[in-house]
Amino acid sequence: MSTATIRAGAILPGRGGMGGALSDAFWRNPKLLLFVMLTPPLLWLGIIYLGSLFALLIQSFFSIDEFSGLVVREFTLKTYGELLRPSNLDIIVRTVTMAGLVTIASAIIAFPIAYYAARYAKGRWKAVFYLGVMLPLWSSYLVKVYAWKLILAKEGILTWIFDKLHLTFLIEGWLSLPVVGGNSLSVSLTGTFLVFVYVWLPFMILPVQAALERVPGNLLEASADLGASPRQTFTNVLLPLALPGIIAGSIFTFSLTLGDYIIPQIIGTSHRFIGMAVYAHQGTAGNIPLAAAFTVVPVVIMGIYLWLAKRAGAFNAL
Amino acid sequence: MPYAVSFQQVSRHFGTVRAVDAVDLEVEAGEFFAMLGPSGSGKTTCLRLIAGFEQPTAGHIEIFGETAEGVPPYRRNVNTVFQDYALFPHLNVADNVAYGQMIRGVAKAERLRDAEAALEMVKLPGYGARKPGQLSGGQRQRVALARALVNKPKVLLLDEPLGALDLKLREQMQEELKALQRALGITFVFVTHDQGEALSMADRIAVFNEGRIMQTGTPEEIYRRPKTRFVADFVGSSNVLSPDLTRQLGGPAEWSSLRPEDIRLGAGGGHEAQVTGTSFLGSATRVTLELAGEKLTVLLPAGSDVPAPGATVRFSWEPSALHLMGTEA
Amino acid sequence: MRSDRQNRTPMGLKIAAGVGLAFLHLPILLIFLYAFTTEDKSYQFPPPGLTLKWFAVTWNRPDVWEALGLSVRVASISTVVALVLGTLCAAAISQTRFFGREAISLLVILPIALPGIITGISLRSAFNLAEIPFSFWTIVLGHATFCVVVVYNNAVARFRRVSGSLIEASMDLGADGFQTFRYVILPNIGTALLAGGMLAFALSFDEVIVTTFTAGQQATLPIWMLEELVRPRQRPVTNVVAMVVVLVTFLPILAAYYLTRDGDQISGQGK
Numbered sequence: 001m002s003t004a005t006i007r008a009g010a011i012l013p014g015r016g017g018m019g020g021a022l023s024d025a026f027w028r029n030p031k032l033l034l035f036v037m038l039t040p041p042l043l044w045l046g047i048i049y050l051g052s053l054f055a056l057l058i059q060s061f062f063s064i065d066e067f068s069g070l071v072v073r074e075f076t077l078k079t080y081g082e083l084l085r086p087s088n089l090d091i092i093v094r095t096v097t098m099a100g101l102v103t104i105a106s107a108i109i110a111f112p113i114a115y116y117a118a119r120y121a122k123g124r125w126k127a128v129f130y131l132g133v134m135l136p137l138w139s140s141y142l143v144k145v146y147a148w149k150l151i152l153a154k155e156g157i158l159t160w161i162f163d164k165l166h167l168t169f170l171i172e173g174w175l176s177l178p179v180v181g182g183n184s185l186s187v188s189l190t191g192t193f194l195v196f197v198y199v200w201l202p203f204m205i206l207p208v209q210a211a212l213e214r215v216p217g218n219l220l221e222a223s224a225d226l227g228a229s230p231r232q233t234f235t236n237v238l239l240p241l242a243l244p245g246i247i248a249g250s251i252f253t254f255s256l257t258l259g260d261y262i263i264p265q266i267i268g269t270s271h272r273f274i275g276m277a278v279y280a281h282q283g284t285a286g287n288i289p290l291a292a293a294f295t296v297v298p299v300v301i302m303g304i305y306l307w308l309a310k311r312a313g314a315f316n317a318l
Numbered sequence: 319m320p321y322a323v324s325f326q327q328v329s330r331h332f333g334t335v336r337a338v339d340a341v342d343l344e345v346e347a348g349e350f351f352a353m354l355g356p357s358g359s360g361k362t363t364c365l366r367l368i369a370g371f372e373q374p375t376a377g378h379i380e381i382f383g384e385t386a387e388g389v390p391p392y393r394r395n396v397n398t399v400f401q402d403y404a405l406f407p408h409l410n411v412a413d414n415v416a417y418g419q420m421i422r423g424v425a426k427a428e429r430l431r432d433a434e435a436a437l438e439m440v441k442l443p444g445y446g447a448r449k450p451g452q453l454s455g456g457q458r459q460r461v462a463l464a465r466a467l468v469n470k471p472k473v474l475l476l477d478e479p480l481g482a483l484d485l486k487l488r489e490q491m492q493e494e495l496k497a498l499q500r501a502l503g504i505t506f507v508f509v510t511h512d513q514g515e516a517l518s519m520a521d522r523i524a525v526f527n528e529g530r531i532m533q534t535g536t537p538e539e540i541y542r543r544p545k546t547r548f549v550a551d552f553v554g555s556s557n558v559l560s561p562d563l564t565r566q567l568g569g570p571a572e573w574s575s576l577r578p579e580d581i582r583l584g585a586g587g588g589h590e591a592q593v594t595g596t597s598f599l600g601s602a603t604r605v606t607l608e609l610a611g612e613k614l615t616v617l618l619p620a621g622s623d624v625p626a627p628g629a630t631v632r633f634s635w636e637p638s639a640l641h642l643m644g645t646e647a
Numbered sequence: 648m649r650s651d652r653q654n655r656t657p658m659g660l661k662i663a664a665g666v667g668l669a670f671l672h673l674p675i676l677l678i679f680l681y682a683f684t685t686e687d688k689s690y691q692f693p694p695p696g697l698t699l700k701w702f703a704v705t706w707n708r709p710d711v712w713e714a715l716g717l718s719v720r721v722a723s724i725s726t727v728v729a730l731v732l733g734t735l736c737a738a739a740i741s742q743t744r745f746f747g748r749e750a751i752s753l754l755v756i757l758p759i760a761l762p763g764i765i766t767g768i769s770l771r772s773a774f775n776l777a778e779i780p781f782s783f784w785t786i787v788l789g790h791a792t793f794c795v796v797v798v799y800n801n802a803v804a805r806f807r808r809v810s811g812s813l814i815e816a817s818m819d820l821g822a823d824g825f826q827t828f829r830y831v832i833l834p835n836i837g838t839a840l841l842a843g844g845m846l847a848f849a850l851s852f853d854e855v856i857v858t859t860f861t862a863g864q865q866a867t868l869p870i871w872m873l874e875e876l877v878r879p880r881q882r883p884v885t886n887v888v889a890m891v892v893v894l895v896t897f898l899p900i901l902a903a904y905y906l907t908r909d910g911d912q913i914s915g916q917g918k
Contacts, residue, residue, distance in 0.1 A: 009382075009384065009395060010381040010382035010383075010386075010394065010395045010473070011381065011384045011385075011389055011393060011394060011395065012393045012395055012821070013393070015823055019823070019825050020823060022824075022825070023390075023824040024390060024823070026824050027824060028388070028390075033824075034743050037735045037738055037739040038735070038736070038739045038751070040731065040732055040735055041732040041733075041735050041751075042754075044728075044791070044795075045754050045755065045757075045758075045792065045795065046754060048773075048788065049766075049792050050754070051773065053761075053765070055769065055776060056765075056768060056772055056773075059772060109667050110667070112660050112664045113663075113664045113667040115660065116664035120656045129668070130904075133671070134900060134904065135672075136671040138846065138853075138900045139675060139853075139896050140853045140889075140892045140893060140896055141853060141869075142855055142872045142873060142876065142892075143675070143872075143889045143893055144674065144675070146678070146872070146885070146889050147674035147677055147678050147889075149690065150677055150678070150692075151674060155690055155691045155692065156690050156692050157692040157693075159692075160693065198671075198674065201667075201670075201671060202671065251760070255762055256762065258762055259762015259764045259765060260762070260856075261764055262855065262856065262873065275764045278764055279764065282768055282771070291768060292772070295764065295765045298762055299761065369815075369819060370818075370819075371815050371818075391815070391818040392818045392820075392822055392823050392826075396819075397820065398819045401812075404812035404813050404815065404816035406813060406816070406817075406831060407813075407835065408831075408834040408835055409834075417822075418820035418821050420830075421820060421821045422821055465820070466820075469821070
């Protein structure tokens with residue numbers, strides 16, 4: 001204390017120099033600081049990214065000349081009309097159905113994991129569960145798909161297990177069914193479905209867990225105390241409270257399934273999904289307008305979905 | 319000698335909310351000044367105006383005669399003890415205390431020596447190596463105090479400094495803060511919503527309500543001679559009597575205040591009222607009376623006879639105890 | 648769902664949670680087994696024998712090294728760009744309130760919220776329109792765009808803890824804006840930024856969907872793998888690469904977890 005310099009004035013001189021002057025300027029005018037901070041990210045995301053999206057949207061209103069194969073840059077809704085062709089509608093319906101089924105299955109598998117992690121796992125186990133979800137979430141997408149190629153292959157582990165259990169007839173019976181069946185699991189829609197569920201499952205677990213963490217334990221006890229059976233407690237208390245989390249998770253599972261083109265290409269049938277159609281139209285076919293129109297479909301579906309989710313209060317669980 | 323802090327018609331508006339509304343304020347150099355009021359009364363905003371975290375919408379602020387508006391907080395020779403202490407979690411106690419001097423470029427050995435001296439002053443010698451997370455609430459408070467005082471500010475601001483402490487610790491800190499202020503001679507300005515704290519610690523008090531100062535004065539003045547109903551009620555929960563009741567009780571038709579502890583029960587003469595409730599407070603008993611549809615609180619010292627609820631009692635007071643506040647209060 | 652009055656874990660729930668976790672992890676473990684198989688023509692299980700020779704074969708493959716090198720370079724630069732943009736955005740959003748905050752946080756999340764194929768095809772067609780040839784930098788441009796959100800999510804959570812009175816305390820003690828950033832903000836958000844950076848690296852290192860649209864002729868490691876998946880030619884080498892990729896991405900994720908665990912948790916939903 002004793003050697004501290006004693007300053008006479010109540011107002012001290014500034015630090016001076018460039019830094020001091022700039023700091024004073026930012027302090028006097030916080031908007032200037034905000035402008036400086038926001039300009040680089042806004043230039044990048046707002047101009048490069050949104051600009052690209054917008055350019056793509058515009059191209060969906062162009063059409064392709066059927067003879068020359070060149071893009072005609074005139075406003076038309078013709079390309080959107082093409083989406084309504086039976087073969088294209090088929091793709092849309094198939095993709096949306098798949099996304100819906102994947103979402104439901106993910107929610108069912110995710111719930112016990114999330115509930116256990118949120119309510120029963122303590123200390124070390126909490127960390128185990130957290131990492132147990134984070135590691136698969138962040139590990140390589142392609143490697144995960146590849147792992148399933150190994151699992152579902154005709155000579156792979158699944159066939160081997162069923163063979164050892166003398167249950168091979170189950171797989172064969174299932175594969176002989178129309179639509180879901182095929183030559184082997186790795187070239188069936190069942191396989192596609194399994195891989196989708198596997199790859200997007202962690203995206204469902206985390207928000208559901210976050211929502212369940214917020215349910216006070218005594219709420220469930222109160223329900224049991226008031227005479228509700230476990231089933232009633234589940235449907236009347238737990239599920240409604242977890243629902244925002246499930247909806248938040250479903251945003252991911254739904255959106256990711258809608259846009260994916262790699263999984264059905266590697267594990268699946270020749271029936272196409274929206275992502276594959278987009279890829280094919282922009283690539284080999286060179287029909288950018290139709291590809292662009294196809295990408296608008298998931299965007300519109302997700303827009304409606306997000307709007308509904310927002311009304312259900314799902315964003316608080318993100 | 320200029321005032322330590324002076325506000326001239328200072329306002330701070332947030333949108334349509336007038337947090338501080340045309341306030342005039344003078345804090346003498348070297349005094350222990352309290353800004354007292356309920357939450358949202360503008361007292362904390364005034365403190366932030368002195369610190370420089372807020373800028374006035376209108377008016378003029380001086381600190382020791384120097385214009386303060388437009389000067390950033392880091393150029394004001396004023397330091398703050400924050401309500402939540404705001405200790406830097408990544409620095410140990412010594413580095414927290416030495417932060418101000420580190421910024422000013424004081425050499426490391428010197429600033430750490432000063433920090434240790436400041437920690438001794440707040441009775442935490444040898445705590446320098448700990449992290450704030452390892453300290454109790456009371457200890458954090460002391461570190462926050464040391465961190466502010468080590469810079470020898472012209473004015474020390476304290477925002478609800480004792481709010482988070484338990485009763486016993488709070489009483490002890492009140493004593494220590496007073497002693498520290500007297501020893502250092504630094505002007506202390508502190509904000510509180512606790513009238514007991516303000517009365518016991520401050521040399522002078524400004525009572526805030528709805529962005530304005532209702533009254534400024536010594537604790538004695540504020541307590542004995544409140545100027546408005548609000549002050550009478552907020553400081554010491556006085557009985558505020560309407561002009562009607564005042565007249566009924568023999569005074570002029572003015573608002574008046576009557577301290578609960580100034581009322582005596584049972585003696586001859588005086589007025590009659592009905593007992594509606596009693597509650598035992600330990601050192602005293604609170605008796606609620608009803609008279610002409612208005613409530614009156616009486617504080618009886620321990621050991622007095624306590625009337626039963628429903629009983630009719632006579633009550634009286636020394637003539638000087640009835641404090642008149644005019645017709646407009 | 649069984650009753651849990653005594654707060655004991657119901658057996659059914661325990662089993663369901665355990666099976667769920669096993670479902671998440673067993674396929675990844677299988678990758679490790681296949682890296683050692685002697686079988687090189689099919690995905691036969693159980694492997695007829697185990698060998699280490701494919702590691703040596705992979706080690707000597709220049710195309711694998713080239714893809715790995717490109718991936719590391721792309722991920723490094725994308726991470727740096729994402730760190731700068733994500734931190735700036737997080738600071739602006741959490742330190743100030745202004746009109747349009749919501750719109751900006753939505754804009755940051757958009758590249759991840761929209762299916763990757765949309766980001767990919769928009770960037771590709773924009774490059775075409777602007778006549779920008781595909782290169783290393785077009786890949787980085789795409790990757791940085793969706794990596795921003797990871798850094799942003801990590802930083803924004805931490806900024807919330809630093810904001811308010813700590814910054815005021817620093818200014819009160821005489822530090823101007825830059826000194827406050829240097830001595831208070833940076834040390835407090837440092838680990839969150841490091842964690843965000845590592846996750847961004849993992850995300851970029853692994854990305855394939857956007858990359859297929861922005862890469863032109865160059866192959867990052869995921870692109871190399873994708874080609875192998877579509878037309879398997881060297882299964883054993885792919886097995887080894889898959890295992891290495893798993894290990895390489897696990898490290899930054901574990902590191903990020905340990906960096907942030909005593910504070911906020913990593914926002915995994917941001918992926």
